[in-house]
Amino acid sequence: MSQTAITLTNVTKIYRRYGGKQFSTLKSALLSGDLVRQLRPDETFQALSDVSFTVPKGCTFGVVGRNGSGKSTALKLVAGITKPTIGKVDVNGRISALIELGAGFHPEISGRENVFINGIMLGLTKKEITKRFDEIVEFAELTEFIDAPVKTYSSGMYMRLGFAVAIHVDPDVLLVDEVLAVGDEGFTHKCLDKFGEFKRRGKTILLVTHSLGLVERFCDEAVWLDAGQMKAEGDPTRVIGTYVTDVARQEERFLVSSDQKAKTQAGEAGQASPEGPVAAADDYAGDMTQAGAGRWGSGGVEITTVEFQSADGQPTQVFHTGEAMRVMLGVRAAVPVRDFVFGIGLFTADGVMVYGTNTFIEELESDRFEGEAVVTLAIESLDLVEGTYKLDVAVHKRDGAPYDYHRMLHTFRVKSRIKDGGIYRPKHRWDFTSSIKFKPQK
C-alpha cells in the first residue's frame, strides 16, 4: 500500500458554458490552445475546484455525490480524456475506463469483430485479444450471438459485451462510472465478483456511483464531492453518513420551498374568488378523495401556520420511520365560535389516504374558541414506510362546512434504512425456532 496509483493535486477543471462566442479569433485559439482562461467568469463553469486526493495502490476508492457534483469529470481527468485546467493528475499503470460501455462499437459489424476493434482501442494487441476472446464472450453470455451484427443486440447485450471487453483489458487501474446498472441481477453479481477478484489481485479501482451500499460494502476509502468541492474524505461509512445527512437536509429545504409555492398559489386562488370556496364546501366529503392542492373555507377560523416538529421540538420535514412527530397548527378565531372541529388527513404522494381523523370523530365536543391558539397533534411513532406524504389540515363545523381547509398543502418525507413496501409498517419482529440460523448482522 506504499505506492500510490492515482494522485490528484489541487485539480481545478473549468468548462466553457456554451451559447456565447467561443473563440475571439483563430489566432488566439492557436496561440493559447485552450481558451477558457480568456473567458469572463460568467462564461465558464467550474466543475471541480481545488480537489486533491490520493488513491494508494490496491485500494478500492469510492466517489459519491449528487448529479453534477463533478464525479464524472474527476473520472475523466483520471482517465486522461480531459486535462485539468489547473493542477496535476498522476496515474501509475495501465488504465481501463468503464465510462461508456461499447463506445466504439460499430453497429453494422459482428460482435466478434467489434470485440477485436474495441480491444485494440483499449490498448490490447490482437494476440492478447485472441487469447482472451473466449473468456470475453463467455463472460458477456453472448456465445450464441457473437457473429451477429451488433445492431441486432438488445441494449443489455450491448452493454454486457462492452463491459466484458473493458474488464478483460486487465488494467492496473480500473475506473468505473455507474456501469453496474447494466444487465440483470445475475450479471451484476458477476461484475461484482470480477471487481472482487481485481481487488484480491491488488489492482486499484476508482468507483463512481450513486449506490451508496456498494461503496460502503466495497470501498476502502471514499470521497464526497459536492458542487466540485471535496466535502469529506476517508472511511466510507463516515463519508456516506455525512453525505446522507446533507441530502436529507437538502430535501427538507426543497419541501419547504415547494410547500411555500403551493400555499402561495392556494392563497391567490382563495382571494380571487371568495364565493367559490364556500360553494365547494357543500360536497366537502367528496373532496377528501380528490387529489389536488388548494385552500378554501369561510375564514371564520383561520389556520395561520402549520409546522412539523421532531420529538425534541425541532421543526423539520424529514422524519425516520418510527420517530415521533408533532403537527402544530397555529389557529385564530376573530370572533368567538362555538361549533368547530379540527381535523387532519394523511395522504401518500399519489393521493392514497393513509389516515384521517378529527376532534369530532374522536368525540371531543367543541365549546368555545376565540383569539389565537395552538393545536398540537402528537404522533408517538410514525410507522410509515419511506416516501413523501401530504397532509390535509382543516377546521370546520360539525356538519362539515369549512372555516379553513388546507388541501395537500403540507408535505413531509419519511426516510428509512429498510426498504420495505406498502405504506404502513406495523411494529414487528421476527422469531425463529432454534433450527433456523441467520448470519450475525453487521
Next chain:
Amino acid sequence: MWHNLRQLPKYRGLIQSLVARDLKARYRGSVLGYFWSFVNPLLLLTIYNFVFTYLLQNRAEGLQPYAVFMFTALLPWTWFSSSLGEATGSLISGGNLIKKVLFPAEVLPFVTILSNMVHFLLGLPILIGFMAYYAVTPDWWELPWFVVIVGVQLLFTAGLSLLLSALAVHFRDVKDLVSNLLTFWFFATPIIYSYQQFPEYMKYFNWNPFTHLAISYQEVLFFDGPFGHKWWLLALGAASVVLFLLAYWVFDRLRDSFAEAV
C-alpha cells in the same frame, strides 16, 4: 508534439483494424458488396465520358482518347476530395470515442484517408482496363514514380485533413466551406482539361497543389515522353512534409479541447 508524433507508429494496429472495419461496414447489407468499389468509379467514368466525349465533343488534340486522359487524374481526385470531405467531419462524428474513451484523435482522419485510399486502389483496375481497351501504354520505366505520387498525395491529404478536422471541431462552418471549396477546386485543377490548353493561366495553376499531382499522374500514366514534372512533385512532397508538421502542431495545440467541444 514530438512526443505525440513518435507515438503514431504505435497506432498502426488500431488504424489498420479501423480501416478494415470501415471497409467491412461500408458495403455490409448491400447486394454488390465490395463490387461497389469497382462499380462506383466505373459509373463515374461512364458519366464523364458520355458528357465530355459525346455531348461536348471534346476533340482537343493530344488528349485522345479523352476517357483515359480524364480518368488518370479523376480517380486520384476522387480519393482526395472524398478523403478531405469525410476527414473534416471525422472528429465530430467520432466524438463518442474522443469523449468516452482515451483515444488518439488523429487516428480518425487518418482512417478516413486510408479507407478512401483502398477504394482508390480498387478503382485502379478500371483505369487499367480502359487503358488496355484504348491501347494506351504508359512508359514502363516511369511507373515507380506512380508510387511516389501516391505517397505525396497521401502526405498532402493527411496534413490538410489534420488541420481541417481540428478546426472543424471549433468552427463547424469549416465542413460546409470545405465541401463547396472542393467543387471549385475540382474545376480549378487540370483534370477534365489539360493545363496546356490554357498556357496563359499557368502561373495560377502552379499555385494549386493538386495541379502538380494531376499533371504528374497524367505524365506518368497518359502522356508519352519523360516525366518532366518531377521537380514540381518533389517540391510539393517537401511542402507536404512542412504542411503535415504544421497541421500536426495545430492539431496538438487543440487536442485537449476536443473532448469538450465535439
